[in-house]
Amino acid sequence: xxxxxLYKNENQKDIQKFIHNNGFGILVxxxxxxxxxxxxxxxxxxxxxxxxxxxxxxxxxPQAEIFKDSEEVLAIFLGAHSYVSSSWYDHENVPTxxxxxxxxxxxxxxxxxxxxxxxxRRLVNKYETNSEKPVRIDDLSKKTMLQAKGIVSFEIEIxxxxxxxxxxxxxxxxxYQTIITELEKTNDNQAIAVADEMKKxxxx
Numbered sequence: 001x002x003x004x005x006l007y008k009n010e011n012q013k014d015i016q017k018f019i020h021n022n023g024f025g026i027l028v029x030x031x032x033x034x035x036x037x038x039x040x041x042x043x044x045x046x047x048x049x050x051x052x053x054x055x056x057x058x059x060x061x062p063q064a065e066i067f068k069d070s071e072e073v074l075a076i077f078l079g080a081h082s083y084v085s086s087s088w089y090d091h092e093n094v095p096t097x098x099x100x101x102x103x104x105x106x107x108x109x110x111x112x113x114x115x116x117x118x119x120x121r122r123l124v125n126k127y128e129t130n131s132e133k134p135v136r137i138d139d140l141s142k143k144t145m146l147q148a149k150g151i152v153s154f155e156i157e158i159x160x161x162x163x164x165x166x167x168x169x170x171x172x173x174x175x176y177q178t179i180i181t182e183l184e185k186t187n188d189n190q191a192i193a194v195a196d197e198m199k200k201x202x203x204x
Contacts, residue, residue: 001103001162003193006170009100009163016051018102018163019044024124026076027055036063041125042075053104053156054119064152067108073156075104080193084168085101088182098179100193102163106156116153117145122170169196177204 009015019025019042026039036062043054043199057064081099086092089127121137126136137145168179175196183195 001101001164002062003162003164007101007164007166009165015102015161015163016044018079018100019053019104022077022102025055025078027063027073028076028180029055029063029071029073031063031066038063041123041127042077043119043126047124047155050157053106053158054153055156056119056151056153059152061148061152064065067110067152067154071104071107072159073108073158076107077102078105080190080197082186082188082191082194084179085182088178089171090178096168098167098198100165100167100197102161103160104156104158105160106158108154111153111155113148116148118158119153120148142171143194165192165201167199169199169201173202173204176202 023042023044024039026037028035032037038057040055040057043153045052045054051154055075079100079102081097084096084098087095117137124135124137128136168176171179180195180198183191183198186192
């Protein structure tokens with residue numbers, strides 16, 4: 001991913017939190033001679049002192065077959081994003097787009113059935129936290145859990161991470177504040193989320 005120095009994010013705690021909050025990513029690799037992408041939930045975890053991503057795809061997905069070769073894969077995570085109109089500036093310029101994104105590269109290691117079940121347990125527990133009647137993997141019947149044999153679970157041993165936080169850092173304080181104000185006026189959830197990130201990024 002091309003990242004101008006101004007927009008580069010190298011804060012590892014920030015990146016980990018970002019992936020935790022935006023865990024539904026896109027897994028990309030070269031499959032059967034073409035690029036292949038699957039939208040799946042990920043968990044970012046620590047194993048043996050190193051960060052890994054844990055995920056799974058359907059066993060019927062052609063992407064799963066190529067995992068056996070342990071080739072490099074790419075996981076893409078997108079956060080808040082919004083159009084920024086140049087009509088908001090106090091000078092002539094072009095419109096742009098503000099956004100947050102992280103690209104994670106690494107090698108795939110396949111899980112055993114036991115590791116698959118444990119990964120599903122952690123994933124379900126994460127997203128059932130606020131449920132009135134939370135689902136628990138351990139409470140599901142053996143018949144239901146047979147579905148676990150229909151997925152391929154894996155971990156990505158991370159080799160590199162690229163993180164971009166494009167939030168109008170090239171604007172002076174006056175125009176920066178105007179962009180925040182205009183984003184908030186849109187009443188669009190994504191735009192407001194970008195405005196919130198801009199507030200965190202620069203104290204005015």
